[in-house]
Amino acid sequence: MRILVVEDDEKIASFIKKGLQEESYSVDVTDNGYEAVYLIETNSYDVILLDLMIHGLNGIDVCKNIRSKNIATPVIMLTARDKVEDKIDGLDSGADDYLTKPFAFEELLARIRAKLRNPSTTSNIITVADLTIDTTHHEVKRADKKIKLTAKEYALLEFLARNSKKLLSETVIKENLSDMEQESMSNIINVYIYRLRNKIDKDFDLKLIHTVRGLGYMLSDQDV
Known part of the structure; x- marks a missing residue:
């Protein structure tokens, strides 16, 4: 399984990458929204972990961009914004899930597994x-x-x-x-x-x- 992590906080990105690799996932990381769109268009990912506040395009625009191109890869937004309207904006932009920081890594893993179990994305x-x-x-x-x-x-x-x-x-x-x-x-x-x-x-x-x-x-x- 290959996962793209789009996160501009270097410590958080490193923590997530290390944890996912220990769970046998292959992980790519970027802190830039424009690069994220390029990577998503040129590679096959099973899940995308997408922060809202990133360099270049923000997370909302990244999600809208890939959905407009009919890219259906599951997107889990990771953000410190926990207001109801922020969650609504994220989900309305095309995200499949929304996890607020700080979060337990085990919960992130559970949400990733839930997306991978979705028969519309891949067989397990x-x-x-x-x-x-x-x-x-x-x-x-x-x-x-x-x-x-x-x-x-x-x-x-x-x-x-x-x-x-x-x-x-x-x-x-x-x-x-x-x-x-x-x-x-x-x-x-x-x-x-x-x-x-x-x-x-x-x-x-x-x-x-x-x-x-x-x-x-x-x-x-x-x-x-």
Whole structure:
């Protein structure tokens, strides 16, 4: 799952990003409304966390802008403004939810999960052969056996599963998983693919994770 955080308070943005990454979400951050619109138009996000008071376009205008372009990504507004009229303005601009600061991080997570459960946005279960991924609770099973993954391993596996049977280059993976893009190791994707294979494929005859040398990686129940 990929989340965009639009927040101009550096400490709050860092806190939210760190917490979401620990929950296995891939996170992009910006403090500018114009950049937010650009990122939303050029990337596929599952949820947008949008502050009202940001640089460039304010949060209300960002929300109106993307809704006018028929971008239906769930938007949760995060703001210190707690007056009823502020909430009404936020929801009327196209936001799906409104959370006032300060807030408990667990409540933010619960609201994100609620938006991800919405059948109009995405299914919360991905299945490839006997591999199942519960994207709401970040649970992975192979043949009903629960598999424990780190946050980065899970994020990579989910991205591969959402693009099942598609050949994904290292560049595409890094662009969609910001945590990987920030790693200094040049072979970081290969390292995490190796780790996933040990957990997902090692004990099974049917191998799901495939490498096409020089081109990329694929999750599929068919030979490549």
